[in-house]
Amino acid sequence: MGSITILLHNLEGHSFAGILNKEKSNLLVDMSKNNVRPKDILHVLKKRNMHNATTIRAIYNARRKYKVREQAGHSQMQLLMSKLIEHKYIERHKSDVDTNCVEALFLAHPSAIESLQAFPRVLIMDCTYQTNRYDMPLLEIAGVTSIDLTFSVCCVYLKLKWENNYIWALERLKSIMEENMLASVIVTDRELALMTVIQKHFPSATTFLCRWYISRNVLVNCKNLFEANEIWQTFISSWNLLILSASEEEFAQRLKGMETDFSKYLIALTYIRNVWLDKYKDKFVSAWTNSVMHFRNIKASLERSLTMVQHDFKLLIFKELRGFVATNALTMILDESRRVDSLGPDVFACGCIIRHTHGLPRAPEITEYKREEIEMIVKRFNDSDDLAKVQLLRKLKELANPASTFLLEPKVK
Known part of the structure; x- marks a missing residue:
């Protein structure tokens, strides 16, 4: 055993020492299919054999060889479509008439559809940028169970955050929902085009705004207006209490208190009023949201x-x-x-x-x-x-x- 250890030590960093045998290669392929990160794959290999001399470079090289071998002359879209069929995904897409390039792609797993049919009441929609190398916005739609567990419903890649793209996406969503079991509450960020389309395609649903998204924007736009962190912490605490106001009377009282306490910070007060409260308070303040069933606090199983x-x-x-x-x-x-x-x-x-x-x-x-x-x-x-x-x-x-x-x-x- 000692001689083996010395030999491995002498070969450390050499390409021969990092060669993966068949068993290790199969393990790497299985873990890669399950989206395990290279450094975690290496950790598992090291844990199984403390004398394993595989390096992170060897893991990356092996993964690249596996992907090239798997692709076998197929295009990225051909490979994707075959994988979607293999895993029984519901897939819808639209493409440019002239170039045949994909402009929108809708994906939903059958198990997600089953969950949606069981819990259609509350949906969360969020569209984000910079999630892929094609720079296509990703619209993620999640559902919420009656015990406050979230589950993925579908994801939609869109060419741009345009209203007609959101129309296409929500039409595909409605196609996997039962007509008499549509969402009654939909939570989004302040994506105006998406909010407009939701009102048209889910007219009976109540739309809420994500409080985390709002608080993040208040932080970005207001924190630098306060010269001391203590004053900012007091302001943001008052803002959080304002959001949690249980009645319209309590809301009016707390808002008046904020305007008095922070009268010298007029820009911050103007921001929260003009951008959020005047237009959208009924979509995130408890005094208004508490009149709608949304299962906010039930978490246990x-x-x-x-x-x-x-x-x-x-x-x-x-x-x-x-x-x-x-x-x-x-x-x-x-x-x-x-x-x-x-x-x-x-x-x-x-x-x-x-x-x-x-x-x-x-x-x-x-x-x-x-x-x-x-x-x-x-x-x-x-x-x-x-x-x-x-x-x-x-x-x-x-x-x-x-x-x-x-x-x-x-x-x-």
Whole structure:
């Protein structure tokens, strides 16, 4: 073993030492097909054999040889189309009549279509530049499940961000959706041509703007206007609170406070007003977005509620929900249930936000459900004879104080 190590050390950097045998080459091909990066491929090879002398250059060379061999005289489009057929993708394209060059390419996997048909309510659309060597904008469309997991629906390469290209893309999208199951909420960045086309092709959908995109633009356009980082941090915190305003009254109050606190930073205030608030506040401020169901905060999985029953969810009101509702949805119902005590008879203090945004019961509905449950127990007690009343009281006492149980341990054998 020592002589082998010395030999490998002496050959380090030599092309012979980095030659990949058949087993390593097959592993490289498999990992390359799964889009594993060269440095990660090298790491795996080194991990399998600590004396492996393969270099990163050898990995790149082997990958290049594999791609040349795979292409075998075919054009890039021919190779792409064969791969799409192999993996059963839905593919649509349009090309220039004279040159036959591709001007738009729509791609969607069958599994993505199945997910879309199951969860068509919320879509996220984002068009980005500089994602490929052809400099074609890439429109990515994702869906959102009721437990806030995202999934890819399709991707569309477009020649330019023109309205007619977006029309073509959304027509292809609608072709894989059921007519009676179209999106009701669509989230985008402020791509005006795309927003216009969405209004025409999804007229019943509510359009929202991505808050991350907006905050990024506020950062780029406003941070340099503040001479001290502490003042900027206070400004951006006030801006975030403004976005999260739960009512129009709260929004107006917080906006007035910002205008007072940062009156000397008129350019920043003018920017957020003219560019975002005056035109689009109803598309990203909570006071307006909370009136539409968009599943923003449900993140846990349904599978978790099937395998885990948290102590809090053992309450009677969750009896029919355990195993059928995601744990985060149960948590939200529990939080709303705990608000019942603080609300008292004032049902108007509820705001109904959880009903609008997630389709879950609000505090007054939970109050009514609890009242009905109690009334049912009281009626059962009043309609029972003396012996049955004693049994009911005994059960209620055991529920209230398990230590008072009348149960006996089994006999020792």
